[in-house]
Structures are given as C-alpha cells and as structure tokens.
Amino acid sequence: MSRPSERQMLIADYASGTIDAESLQRLESALRSDAHFRRNFVEYMNVDSAISDVAAISDSEFDAMSSEHLASANSVVMRQSSLKTTSLMIAIAAAALLIVGLFWFKSVTGSGASAATIPLEVVSLDSVQWVDFDSDIKTGDWIALNRIQLTSGAIQVRLESGIALDLSGPMDATFESPMRLRIARGRVNADIGESGHGFTIVTDHGEIVDLGTRFGVDVKGDEASLAVFDGKVKVKSDGNASARGPLNVLEGEGVRLRKGQQPRRLSAVWLSQEKLGLSASDTSSIVVDVSDNADTDGFHRFYGIIAGGMRDGTIAYTTHASTPRRDVVWQAAKGEDFPSELINADVVCPFHIDRREQSLTISLQLAGPADIYVMQDQRRKPSAWLKENFRKTELKLRSGPWRPVSPLAHGIEPDSEGGIYVPYSVWTRRVDAAGIVELGPPQADGDRANNAMFGIAVKRTTGNQ
Known part of the structure; x- marks a missing residue:
C-alpha cells in the first residue's frame, strides 16, 4: 500500500477521534474548497459507520437478519439513518471499505470511529454566532459535527438522509447518531422527508419520534415544547410511559413536556411567517x-x-x-x-x-x-x-x-x-x-x-x- 497523503491522514485522525484543533481546521478548509474531497469524505464516513454498526451485531442477530433478508438483497446502499443488513450487503460493505482504504488509509486496530460525527450540508445561515467553532463557513459548504452550539442566530443544515434541520440559538445539541439528535436547549424545526422516517429528537423531558412529518421542538428552562405541522410524531416520556404509553401528536397539535409529568396541551404556538414552523415569541407582538x-x-x-x-x-x-x-x-x-x-x-x-x-x-x-x-x-x-x-x-x-x-x-x-x-x-x-x-x-x-x-x-x- 502506498504511503497516505496528508489529507488521507486528516480523515483517518478525524474518524478515529484523535484529530487536533489545528488539523481539524485544515480538514474543514479542504472540505469547503474541494467538492471532490467532500464527496470522498462523505463516502468514507458512511461506509465506516456502516461497518461499525455491523461489528456491533451479535452472532444471533446476524444469523436472524441474514436468513430474513438474503433473498431480497437488491439494494447495496448503506445509510447511517437505518441498518437493513443482509449477508450480501455486509460483504459488499466490507469490499467497499477495502476499496476506499486505497484512497483513505486508516488503521482499524483500536479504532473508535463515532457514528455521531455527522456530515452536514449548510443550506442557509442567519447571523450565526458559534461556540468554539470556526464560523467562517458559507451556504453550500459541508461540515462534519458532533455537537452544535450557537449563542445566537440560525442555521439550516441537511443530512445525507435528506433530513433538513433549522437550528436557532441559543442552542446546544449533540448528534447521538445520524437518526438521533439530543437537544439540551434551543429550537429546531425538522423537515424529515421520506427517507428519514424514525428520526428522533431527544430531550431530558422526553423523546419525539418522527412518523413522517414536519415538526418543531423548543427546549428552554425546565420544559420542551412540541408542535406538529404535517403528519404525526410519537412522544415517549416518563410521564406517560406507565399510564397510557407513547402519545401520538398529529398535525395542528402541540404539547408541553416536563420530566416526570404527563404531556400537557400547548394551546398557543408562535409561527414563522416565511415557512410554517416554530418561531420565537416576539416582544413587539400585542x-x-x-x-x-x-x-x-x-x-x-x-x-x-x-x-x-x-x-x-x-x-x-x-x-x-x-x-x-x-x-x-x-x-x-x-x-x-x-x-x-x-x-x-x-x-x-x-x-x-x-x-x-x-x-x-x-x-x-x-x-x-x-x-x-x-x-x-x-x-x-x-x-x-x-x-x-x-x-x-x-x-x-x-x-x-x-x-x-x-x-x-x-x-x-x-x-x-x-x-x-x-x-x-x-x-x-x-x-x-x-x-x-x-x-x-x-x-x-x-x-x-x-x-x-x-x-x-x-x-x-x-x-x-
């Protein structure tokens, strides 16, 4: 195998979680300026994540899934948003990793690649003020983040699965996986699309699971507010787990979530004018x-x-x-x-x-x-x-x-x-x-x-x- 280039080493360090701040800055600069490099980066991260998911499957789960899906393995597309594994797909993914390895050198011994580091396409920016992040990004750039912290402003990003997220500060959110976003505080409007079914917003007060929809979540103080604009979501919380089970919230409905309490009706929701979604309450409003x-x-x-x-x-x-x-x-x-x-x-x-x-x-x-x-x-x-x-x-x-x-x-x-x-x-x-x-x-x-x-x-x- 030929000696890896500097860029290949940047990706290897990034995927293993050992990249330092200076190298991360060089990686971000390369991703912004080189479209071909971005495509290769996304491909590598997708395959790496898929292999990590496969490695976590037990022998019994592997045998069960192989038996169930072997006859219908028509698609070889591996996405972080779901794991639909067949023995044929596992073999193809392994071969893909070997091929990609010719371009992206990485030692797999002791690797700790995190599926929570997500490639994101920047769709729009509005006066964004970051916390401990290079803010010199622009519309159309690809960035790879695990945690999103904003002191103010708003950013719209699109995941590889097609999920679109409008994030407004002050915001502190962390990707637990390509299908799970934990929000400690902040407001997000999510347009899930057809391929993102099951995407989940996690808060301390409960989980909101997409069932094919557009919805908004606002986490502040000691509660989370949810409003559904299209389709429906499933709400899982400690307050309704024993009594009624998960709550389905439909289009035009909203609930307040507090840890340990049953969901309550959210009777009024502030809407944005440009695109139907959650907005901050306006102090100029009467x-x-x-x-x-x-x-x-x-x-x-x-x-x-x-x-x-x-x-x-x-x-x-x-x-x-x-x-x-x-x-x-x-x-x-x-x-x-x-x-x-x-x-x-x-x-x-x-x-x-x-x-x-x-x-x-x-x-x-x-x-x-x-x-x-x-x-x-x-x-x-x-x-x-x-x-x-x-x-x-x-x-x-x-x-x-x-x-x-x-x-x-x-x-x-x-x-x-x-x-x-x-x-x-x-x-x-x-x-x-x-x-x-x-x-x-x-x-x-x-x-x-x-x-x-x-x-x-x-x-x-x-x-x-």
Whole structure:
C-alpha cells in the first residue's frame, strides 16, 4: 500500500477521534474548497459507520437478519439513518471499505470511529454566532459535527438522509447518531422527508419520534415544547410511559413536556411567517397568549400566532387533518386592495373544525391597548357577542382557495381560474389596556349552517386614538 497523503491522514485522525484543533481546521478548509474531497469524505464516513454498526451485531442477530433478508438483497446502499443488513450487503460493505482504504488509509486496530460525527450540508445561515467553532463557513459548504452550539442566530443544515434541520440559538445539541439528535436547549424545526422516517429528537423531558412529518421542538428552562405541522410524531416520556404509553401528536397539535409529568396541551404556538414552523415569541407582538375553554384531556390542538403577519397570503387557520389545506390564506376581496388598516396586525389562527361550536370561548391575552378584528363569513348570521361587543366595518376580505368538495364551498361560484373563495365582513373592537378579551362561539343560536370559522387579527394602538 502506498504511503497516505496528508489529507488521507486528516480523515483517518478525524474518524478515529484523535484529530487536533489545528488539523481539524485544515480538514474543514479542504472540505469547503474541494467538492471532490467532500464527496470522498462523505463516502468514507458512511461506509465506516456502516461497518461499525455491523461489528456491533451479535452472532444471533446476524444469523436472524441474514436468513430474513438474503433473498431480497437488491439494494447495496448503506445509510447511517437505518441498518437493513443482509449477508450480501455486509460483504459488499466490507469490499467497499477495502476499496476506499486505497484512497483513505486508516488503521482499524483500536479504532473508535463515532457514528455521531455527522456530515452536514449548510443550506442557509442567519447571523450565526458559534461556540468554539470556526464560523467562517458559507451556504453550500459541508461540515462534519458532533455537537452544535450557537449563542445566537440560525442555521439550516441537511443530512445525507435528506433530513433538513433549522437550528436557532441559543442552542446546544449533540448528534447521538445520524437518526438521533439530543437537544439540551434551543429550537429546531425538522423537515424529515421520506427517507428519514424514525428520526428522533431527544430531550431530558422526553423523546419525539418522527412518523413522517414536519415538526418543531423548543427546549428552554425546565420544559420542551412540541408542535406538529404535517403528519404525526410519537412522544415517549416518563410521564406517560406507565399510564397510557407513547402519545401520538398529529398535525395542528402541540404539547408541553416536563420530566416526570404527563404531556400537557400547548394551546398557543408562535409561527414563522416565511415557512410554517416554530418561531420565537416576539416582544413587539400585542398578543401574549391564546387559550380556550376546551376540555384538555386528550385535546392538543394549538392556536397559531404570527407576530405582525397580517397581509395578503397569510394562513388563515391552524392546519389539521380535518381543517383546510395550509394554502387557505387571507386575501383581499376581489378587485380591491388588501385593507391597510389590517396590515402588520398579529394573526391568530383558530381551528376551522370549531366552526359549528356553540359553547366555545377563545381568550386573547393582550400586552396593551389594541384593536381586535374578527373576520366573519358574510353568509353567516353574526352571534350575539359579536353584535354586542364589536362594530361592523366597511372592510372586506376573502379566504381560499378552498377545495370544491368542501361543504362550505356550497353556493360559491368559482372565479375565472376555478378558485373558490369565502367572503368575509370585518368587525372591530378597541380595548384600552392590557388584559384578557374573550371571544364567543362562532355559531349563533339556531344557526346550523356549515360556514367558515371566524378569523382573528389584533393590532397595537397607542391607547389615545
């Protein structure tokens, strides 16, 4: 075997965990500047991880898997995200390691290669401040990390499996494997994709296991918050392990996790405007919290809050399997401009499934004086609480596009492009101080129409307008 090059030795030291700080800096520089080198590095780490996984299998497990999968060994792709081993794949992986060894010299005697050191593609950066890491990276770079520590800012990375993670500081997270990320603190929005099924976020308060979804987790203080935006996840925690087993959390639902306690409903979730996901609460927002009088036993739906988000194209309702598509948004009335009075108001996204409730009370906790706006389906008879406490304005909006098969689309003529939009009148009420304001049920007494749930927006005032 020919003598290894300097770069080969850098990879060998990195994989064995013996690389020093200066050598790591040279390795990172080479990965940033050389695409071919990055590809070889990723290939090496994938194969090395696969061989490490195979080495950990007991003889009985090996025999069982070989018998089960020998006849169907059609794929030879080894990924860190899952181990679907057949005797044929093991032989190919071993041969691959030998071939790769011609390019990447590594002594296997006593090697301690860690599967937790993960190659990551940097998708985007936003004012990132690292802890003890070279921050001279840019979009498109590949980096290899075990621990991610941010004092501030945000970074989006993509794993080899296709899993996309938006990480926001302050953040302290560690990869336990390509399929397990432990978060001590910080916020992550995860878009798992088809190939990342089973990806797990680990916290001190419980584990969140992907079941094919997009979700967000925020760990701070003595609890972790979870919100699901698409699909569902499984929550494992000490609090529900003995009584009810793992909890399935669905699209449009959120829970709070605390060590040793049962998961509790997360009634309000701060959403980002650009891409549906968890956002930090905005101190400039007039809305502090949203709650209701629903029985919380087994009920986990959340109200979405988008700080200053009211404008053309903002989502109207919190998504859920039984609510409209997430592209049902607020729009200007046909032929009109979006009302300037509403622009940049905080948006509160209720549950469309509540449109026929007759005992619902929604409570808005406000930080100061504000104008509250309720968007009412024009076809619906206004409830008594709306007529008594709010004033009908001349403003108009619409929401859509709705599915043609939706019951509430009945009687609405599609526009020239085939879109179905529900028309709304806008009602308003001014409150002069911080406090809690209650909104009543969407359905008036005796009104059984299958019309749209009302919408909510709140805009700060100076209190003397």
